[in-house]
Structure formats: C-alpha cells, structure tokens
Amino acid sequence: GIIKDLSDLEKLSVLGHGNGGTVYKVYHNSSRSFYALKVLRLNENDLGIRKPATLEAEILKRVDSPYIVRCHAVFENGYSNNNDGDKGGDIRFVMEYMEGGSLHDVLREHHRLPEEVICVLARRVLEGLGYLHGMNIVHRDIKPSNLLVNEKGEVKIADFGVSHVVEGRFEGNEYDAGTCAYMSPERIDPERWGGENADEFAGDVWSMGVVMLECLLGYFPLIGAGQRADWATLMCAICFGEKLEMPEKASPEFQNFVRRCLEKNWRKRATVLELLHHPFLTPKFRCS
Ligand code: ADP
Numbered sequence: 331g332i333i334k335d336l337s338d339l340e341k342l343s344v345l346g347h348g349n350g351g352t353v354y355k356v357y358h359n360s361s362r363s364f365y366a367l368k369v370l371r372l373n374e375n376d377l378g379i380r381k382p383a384t385l386e387a388e389i390l391k392r393v394d395s396p397y398i399v400r401c402h403a404v405f406e407n408g409y410s411n412n413n414d415g416d417k418g419g420d421i422r423f424v425m426e427y428m429e430g431g432s433l434h435d436v437l438r439e440h441h442r443l444p445e446e447v448i449c450v451l452a453r454r455v456l457e458g459l460g461y462l463h464g465m466n467i468v469h470r471d472i473k474p475s476n477l478l479v480n481e482k483g484e485v486k487i488a489d490f491g492v493s494h495v496v497e498g499r500f501e502g503n504e505y506d507a508g509t510c511a512y513m514s515p516e517r518i519d520p521e522r523w524g525g526e527n528a529d530e531f532a533g534d535v536w537s538m539g540v541v542m543l544e545c546l547l548g549y550f551p552l553i554g555a556g557q558r559a560d561w562a563t564l565m566c567a568i569c570f571g572e573k574l575e576m577p578e579k580a581s582p583e584f585q586n587f588v589r590r591c592l593e594k595n596w597r598k599r600a601t602v603l604e605l606l607h608h609p610f611l612t613p614k615f616r617c618s
C-alpha cells in the first residue's frame with residue numbers, strides 16, 4: 331500500500347463521529363493527497379466494540395470494488411502515540427476521502443433528490459450490495475450516513491462496523507444516528523416475520539428501499555413527516571404499517587421498485603439481482 335506510516339498523516343478536521351470512533355480528514359504528505367482516517371478506540375472494558383472493530387478491519391481488507399469506499403491501510407493497536415491517557419489502544423483505517431460527505435449530508439442540504447439521481451444512486455448501491463453478497467458479506471447498516479459521495483458525485487457504501495442498536499433515541503426527523511429505523515421486519519421481529527432462517531441479504535435490500543424512498547420524499551418514510559417516534563412506534567410502522575407514503579409524482583417504475591424492496595415478507599422481497607434488472611434502472615426509463 332501507499333501508506334506505510336501513520337506519522338506521515340496530518341489530521342486536518344473531524345468528518346464524523348459514530349459508534350466508538352471518529353473519522354478525520356487527513357493529509358498524506360508523501361503523496362500530497364487527502365484521506366479519511368477512521369479511529370476506533372478499543373477500550374479494555376468495552377468488549378462490545380472490540381469484536382466488530384476487528385471484523386470491520388477484516389472485511390475492509392478483503393473488499394475491492396468501485397462501489398465500496400476503499401480502505402488503503404489498517405493499523406491495528408499499533409500506534410500508541412496518544413497522550414490522552416487512554417490505555418485501550420485502537421484500530422485505524424486509512425480510507426479514500428469522499429469529498430461530498432454522506433447521503434445524509436446531501437439530503438440535509440438538498441432536502442430531496444430527483445428520480446434521475448436516485449436511479450443512478452440505486453444502481454451503485456445495488457452493484458455494491460451484489461458484490462458484498464457475492465462475498466457472503468451482509469452490510470446490515472445501510473442508511474444515508476453510511477453511503478458516501480465523492481467529488482465526481484459517485485456514491486459508495488461505507489461503514490462495516492456491525493451496527494449497535496441504540497433504543498429509543500430519536501430526535502425530530504433525525505433517524506439516522508445509530509438507530510434501527512432502516513432495519514427490516516424480520517430483524518426487528520424475527521418471530522413474526524420468520525427471521526430465524528431469513529436470508530440475511532434481504533435485510534440490506536429492505537434498508538436500501540427505505541433510503542431510496544427517503545431520497546424522493548425528503549424525510550424518513552415509514553412514519554409521518556416530522557412525527558416524533560419512540561422505539562415502539564417505529565417498530566410497529568416497520569412490522570405492521572400498511573400504507574407506504576409515496577409522493578404523488580413518483581413514476582410507476584419508482585413506486586414498484588420501492589415496493590419490491592419494502593415487501594415485509596422477506597421471501598417475497600426482490601433480490602439484488604432482480605432489482606438490477608428492474609425497469610426503474612433501465613436506460614429506457616431515464617437511468618443511464
Ligand atoms: P460510524 O461507524 O461511526 O458510523 P462511519 O464510517 O459511518 O462511522 O463514519 C461516520 C461519518 O464520518 C460518516 O457518516 C461520514 O459523514 C464521515 N466519513 C466516514 N468515512 C468517510 C470518508 N471516507 N470520507 C468522508 N467522510 C467520511
């Protein structure tokens with residue numbers, strides 16, 4: 331790899347905070363280019379983080395796809411030059427820098443996206459999921475803040491940390507911060523929806539459907555706009571909600587695409603392969 335030494339990286343700013351970690355924008359002096367550095371603290375007492383962090387490193391080392399945010403180097407526990415009095419050590423990922431931030435940031439700025447943009451986005455996410463599923467990797471945390479955009483406007487899948495379920499902490503329409511809002515019915519309520527033997531890949535398809543609908547609506551789609559929801563309300567909406575909020579102007583292709591993703595019964599839900607051939611993604615429609 332091009333990055334051999336962390337000391338050659340200069341921290342510039344914080345790009346994001348998340349579960350047990352911080353992502354920095356860094357400058358690599360030798361190559362004169364920018365990268366993103368994700369630092370996951372490994373606290374001895376916090377075994378809950380240790381395993382996913384190691385798994386995240388394993389996955390990132392293996393994946394190599396234009397639809398997945400590239401990881402150029404992983405430094406595990408190796409770097410102890412922090413003076414924070416922090417004994418736990420850490421794992422550091424040097425990743426390609428995605429200038430456009432996350433889809434969460436994009437939605438906050440533009441509120442909603444046109445179908446022409448959404449179908450390009452959907453195609454890329456599906457290609458990424460197809461690649462991951464082909465490697466037996468289930469992402470399990472597809473949501474706007476984990477889909478990153480580069481300066482060319484290309485979307486890529488990021489964040490392979492297994493999601494930690496944070497219950498009942500929803501503020502306004504900000505569903506996208508360590509929530510289960512994008513989780514499929516069979517993961518939320520395995521007993522009712524046959525989750526025990528569910529095809530885990532179907533969960534990623536569900537989440538992607540929620541994200542695509544959110545892009546067109548401009549707000550989290552499974553409960554009413556601006557409505558505050560506790561965990562129970564959200565769970566009911568995901569598992570039992572009958573009506574899908576759909577913009578009137580939405581094309582039939584888009585509507586069908588989203589309905590195929592948001593099929594509650596995972597056995598009937600579309601697969602990644604089926605969706606890649608869906609009319610919504612064909613050039614005949616307007617997705618080129
Ligand atoms: P977490 O596990 O804490 O959610 P993420 O990998 O999702 O960590 O990163 C958190 C946030 O940091 C992202 O939502 C995004 O805003 C920013 N970020 C992460 N990686 C990058 C990157 N490679 N380029 C630009 N911003 C990034």
Ligand code: MG
Pocket residue numbers: 348475476489
């Ligand atoms: Mg994340």
